[in-house]
Amino acid sequence: MTTDYNHIFNQHWTIYQKILQHDYMGHQAVFGLLEGSLVTHFPDQSLDLLDIGCGDAQTLAAFLQTSALQSYTGIDLSKEALELVPKNVGSLNCAVTLMNDDFVAAIEQLTQEQIGQFDVIFSGFALHHVQDETKAKLFANIKQLLKPHGRFYLIDVYQQENETRETYLDRYLAPTLTHWHALDEHETALLNTHVRSSDFPSTRTKLESMAFDVGFANCECLLADPIHSNILLSMGK
Numbered sequence: 712m713t714t715d716y717n718h719i720f721n722q723h724w725t726i727y728q729k730i731l732q733h734d735y736m737g738h739q740a741v742f743g744l745l746e747g748s749l750v751t752h753f754p755d756q757s758l759d760l761l762d763i764g765c766g767d768a769q770t771l772a773a774f775l776q777t778s779a780l781q782s783y784t785g786i787d788l789s790k791e792a793l794e795l796v797p798k799n800v801g802s803l804n805c806a807v808t809l810m811n812d813d814f815v816a817a818i819e820q821l822t823q824e825q826i827g828q829f830d831v832i833f834s835g836f837a838l839h840h841v842q843d844e845t846k847a848k849l850f851a852n853i854k855q856l857l858k859p860h861g862r863f864y865l866i867d868v869y870q871q872e873n874e875t876r877e878t879y880l881d882r883y884l885a886p887t888l889t890h891w892h893a894l895d896e897h898e899t900a901l902l903n904t905h906v907r908s909s910d911f912p913s914t915r916t917k918l919e920s921m922a923f924d925v926g927f928a929n930c931e932c933l934l935a936d937p938i939h940s941n942i943l944l945s946m947g948k
């Protein structure tokens with residue numbers, strides 16, 4: 712069982728490395744905007760940062776390495792991914808906590824213990840794995856975990872307003888079949904199966920209304936990229 716899971720993780724990890732290397736999902740633009748906003752909102756500040764679905768933290772590594780951090784907490788279901796975090800971020804000179812858990816359960820647990828503890832809560836390309844109802848509950852808990860001046864940053868894939876999940880999946884996956892040439896046939900098939908079974912993106916309107924409904928006072932959309940289907944929302948109390 713462990714061997715099987717490691718095998719699955721390794722295959723997905725290799726695919727994600729190729730996606731990042733060729734910028735197929737548009738990481739460079741969206742993470743550039745995220746880092747710019749973090750620097751603007753939190754200049755010269757020692758941050759307590761929570762990263763939901765952190766994976767191996769490589770996409771946030773440059774920011775983590777160049778920022779004044781008081782603490783970094785990462786949550787991910789994959790033990791193998793978390794084991795790569797120290798290699799990717801180096802020694803951060805702050806308290807580092809890695810939680811190998813389902814983020815829904817882990818966030819629920821943190822709200823019992825750490826209300827108002829985080830300056831920044833970030834989630835990158837992870838929350839689309841849960842349905843809208845669970846996302847809404849997560850938004851409510853995330854708001855509780857933030858300090859009064861804290862902000863929640865969400866990077867994720869999003870669905871257009873007029874799309875069904877099926878039409879979204881067909882549109883999103885089309886370029887993986889025609890343009891993501893760095894993936895071989897087996898990797899493309901694996902990616903398509905994973906996305907079709909595991910992705911439940913929300914629309915921009917739905918995400919913004921979840922933010923409003925749990926009482927975030929402001930929710931800015933810093934990017935809505937219909938080509939890559941990426942959205943970056945920044946919300947504060």
Ligand SMILES: C[S@@+](CC[C@H](N)C(=O)[O-])C[C@H]1O[C@@H](n2cnc3c(N)ncnc32)[C@H](O)[C@@H]1O
Pocket residue numbers: 763764765766767768770786787788789792812813814815834835836837840
């Ligand atoms: C596409 S990766 C994104 C990694 C990183 N945040 C980034 O932006 O590149 C999605 C991550 O979410 C994690 N994940 C998915 N569902 C999860 C869950 N329910 N609880 C914890 N982690 C989860 C996966 O293990 C994976 O590492």
